[in-house]
Amino acid sequence: MSRDAVLVTGISGNLGRVLARVLHKTDRVIGVDRRPFPGAPKDLEVHNLDIRKRKVEDLFRRGDVQAMIHMAIVHDPRLSQSEHHSFNVLGTKAVLSFAAKYGVRKVVVLSSATVYGPQPGNDNFLTEESPLLGSERFPGIRDLVEVDMYAQQYMWKYPEVDTVILRPAHIVGPTVRNAPSTYLRLPRPWTLAGFDPMVQLIHEEDVAHVLALALRPGVRGVFNVCGPGELPLSAVLRELGRTPIPVPHLIARPLLDKLFQYRLAGFPSAELDHLQFLCTVDGTRAERELAFRPAYTLRETIRSVLGEVPPRIQLVPQGSHGAAGSQGAA
Amino acid sequence: MSTALVRYDRDRPRGLFGRLRGAMEKWTLSQGGPELEARLARLVAPQNEYGVDPFGLELDFTKAAIAPVLWLYRTYFRVETHGIDQVPTGRVMLISNHSGQLPLDGAMIAMSLLLEAEPPRVVRAMVEKWAPTLPFVAPFFARIGQVVGTPENCRRLLAAGETIMVFPEGTRGLNKTYDKRYRLQEFGNGFLRIALETRTPIVPVAVVGAEEQAPAFFEFKSVARALGFPALPITPTLVPLPLPVKYHLWFGAPMRFSGSPDDDDAELEPKVSDVKRAIERLIERGLASRGSIFR
Numbered sequence: 001m002s003r004d005a006v007l008v009t010g011i012s013g014n015l016g017r018v019l020a021r022v023l024h025k026t027d028r029v030i031g032v033d034r035r036p037f038p039g040a041p042k043d044l045e046v047h048n049l050d051i052r053k054r055k056v057e058d059l060f061r062r063g064d065v066q067a068m069i070h071m072a073i074v075h076d077p078r079l080s081q082s083e084h085h086s087f088n089v090l091g092t093k094a095v096l097s098f099a100a101k102y103g104v105r106k107v108v109v110l111s112s113a114t115v116y117g118p119q120p121g122n123d124n125f126l127t128e129e130s131p132l133l134g135s136e137r138f139p140g141i142r143d144l145v146e147v148d149m150y151a152q153q154y155m156w157k158y159p160e161v162d163t164v165i166l167r168p169a170h171i172v173g174p175t176v177r178n179a180p181s182t183y184l185r186l187p188r189p190w191t192l193a194g195f196d197p198m199v200q201l202i203h204e205e206d207v208a209h210v211l212a213l214a215l216r217p218g219v220r221g222v223f224n225v226c227g228p229g230e231l232p233l234s235a236v237l238r239e240l241g242r243t244p245i246p247v248p249h250l251i252a253r254p255l256l257d258k259l260f261q262y263r264l265a266g267f268p269s270a271e272l273d274h275l276q277f278l279c280t281v282d283g284t285r286a287e288r289e290l291a292f293r294p295a296y297t298l299r300e301t302i303r304s305v306l307g308e309v310p311p312r313i314q315l316v317p318q319g320s321h322g323a324a325g326s327q328g329a330a
Numbered sequence: 331m332s333t334a335l336v337r338y339d340r341d342r343p344r345g346l347f348g349r350l351r352g353a354m355e356k357w358t359l360s361q362g363g364p365e366l367e368a369r370l371a372r373l374v375a376p377q378n379e380y381g382v383d384p385f386g387l388e389l390d391f392t393k394a395a396i397a398p399v400l401w402l403y404r405t406y407f408r409v410e411t412h413g414i415d416q417v418p419t420g421r422v423m424l425i426s427n428h429s430g431q432l433p434l435d436g437a438m439i440a441m442s443l444l445l446e447a448e449p450p451r452v453v454r455a456m457v458e459k460w461a462p463t464l465p466f467v468a469p470f471f472a473r474i475g476q477v478v479g480t481p482e483n484c485r486r487l488l489a490a491g492e493t494i495m496v497f498p499e500g501t502r503g504l505n506k507t508y509d510k511r512y513r514l515q516e517f518g519n520g521f522l523r524i525a526l527e528t529r530t531p532i533v534p535v536a537v538v539g540a541e542e543q544a545p546a547f548f549e550f551k552s553v554a555r556a557l558g559f560p561a562l563p564i565t566p567t568l569v570p571l572p573l574p575v576k577y578h579l580w581f582g583a584p585m586r587f588s589g590s591p592d593d594d595d596a597e598l599e600p601k602v603s604d605v606k607r608a609i610e611r612l613i614e615r616g617l618a619s620r621g622s623i624f625r
Contacts, residue, residue: 120459120460120462120463120478121459121462121478121480122478122480123478123480123482123483123486124384124385124386124477124478124483124486125384125482125483125486127482192465193465194464194465194466194467194468194469195465195468195469196468196469196472197468197469197472198382198384198385198386198472229378229384230382230384230386231378231380231382232380232382232386232388232469232472232473235380235382239380248465249465277462278462298378298379298380299379
């Protein structure tokens with residue numbers, strides 16, 4: 001059997017489905033997710049499996065997996081620390097060990113820029129070498145930092161494998177339901193009075209494209225991925241026509257924790273750091289080595305959370321994401 | 331392409347804040363006249379369609395925000411510059427003495443480069459890591475182009491050909507007590523490492539006048555530490571309101587150093603001392619040539 005399949009973990013998530021639609025046109029895709037994937041493309045092979053189960057090994061044992069994209073990493077503030085650890089850390093260790101055992105030559109792990117953590121002393125453009133301090137102020141994401149570091153260890157341990165770790169900025173889009181896009185959909189979002197940090201957003205389809213670009217042979221290493229630019233949070237909210245409620249930060253934290261406790265808010269207070277401090281990254285390495293250019297403009301990326309910007313996937317020819325980006329934006 | 335640069339109405343803040351901003355912008359222009367307007371028009375910042383550069387500098391906001399600084403510069407401190415034509419074009423590091431409890435010396439140096447240097451430019455001060463934790467101060471600094479003083483930020487700005495301002499004394503200088511006026515405190519040497527690494531010329535600057543603007547007689551280190559402040563100086567007015575001293579800004583000849591940025595501190599020390607001595611000489615000259623602290 002020829003090695004030509006790309007195994008994607010977490011394919012039934014909103015971002016996973018976007019990736020599936022991008023990838024299945026050029027590659028044979030094997031999806032793994034414990035959730036079903038209704039309306040999956042016909043040529044897509046989906047296995048409803050938890051990545052921690054032994055049966056996942058069977059998919060590797062067939063010997064046709066040439067590359068793995070690992071994006072079965074959850075962040076749900078309602079889940080306990082131990083559930084996060086079990087799914088994210090143990091899950092990552094399991095699939096990476098199978099990949100090593102069965103000679104998968106390319107491993108792409110989707111981490112995120114939040115592993116750096118928003119901090120008052122941050123560089124305006126954090127490079128890939130910056131320390132991962134995300135869990136220092138927000139212990140709830142310790143597992144995400146651990147997954148990233150484990151993937152880095154894997155990269156050094158298996159020099160023959162092209163390991164790629166992607167750390168995108170806040171992912172937004174018409175379908176994703178993560179903290180930043182949920183926040184931007186609030187008609188009256190909180191802000192912290194007297195704070196207005198620069199933020200970076202990236203469109204979900206641009207993330208799918210960069211994941212596809214990371215599959216190119218020879219690409220290896222850690223890459224920040226930022227979208228079409230950075231702008232103040234207030235400008236994002238103004239673009240969306242939101243009426244922010246500025247709350248003094250000393251009150252906001254205890255108040256939000258109480259609201260979260262009684263399920264009146266969707267975020268714990270640690271997330272407020274993103275409304276207060278910088279966590280913006282330098283994406284030039286991905287531009288240079290992956291030839292990544294976002295297809296969506298800044299305005300389109302922001303407005304995508306409203307679901308009114310038509311998706312571009314059909315318009316972007318495979319294998320020329322970079323060139324298509326600028327044409328698409330014109 | 332041009333359509334992307336069209337500013338939409340919704341990009342501009344409205345309401346009270348928007349009106350205040352409009353009034354401040356008018357104040358700036360009424361003080362500076364058409365000459366200032368022409369200078370501001372020559373400033374180039376790589377703005378996106380939301381009017382900010384990647385570091386968060388917003389020129390439109392800056393035009394409004396400088397109104398009171400311009401008033402301090404022209405009317406209150408009556409700033410006089412000496413040798414500002416020695417500031418070279420392209421990337422450069424301004425190294426100055428620091429004093430006055432409030433960093434108005436930095437504001438005046440920045441204003442002088444906007445008003446009197448050729449070409450006019452926005453100075454980027456390397457600010458304390460404390461600033462981003464202060465409500466209202468944090469976004470204000472960012473919009474007028476001030477950046478947290480991490481080595482990485484400094485390198486990046488210099489690579490983009492910007493003008494950087496560093497006070498190597500830091501809060502040691504800013505909050506010194508009156509008996510230490512015009513005595514340079516210990517210099518950090520991070521600035522020199524970056525100057526060597528990026529081959530950036532250093533322009534020594536002496537601010538004469540600021541050291542007397544808000545005499546402090548006590549410094550409550552323990553209280554400051556408890557409050558999380560870098561310092562807590564006590565001036566006669568309790569809050570460090572500046573006296574109407576006259577400012578003299580003395581710019582020295584650019585200094586170019588060569589050597590490895592990875593040298594030990596001991597290797598860098600003499601170079602840092604050279605810069606320090608250059609500033610001391612400018613201070614001496616400035617003190618000798620002025621009439622009194624108010625003239």
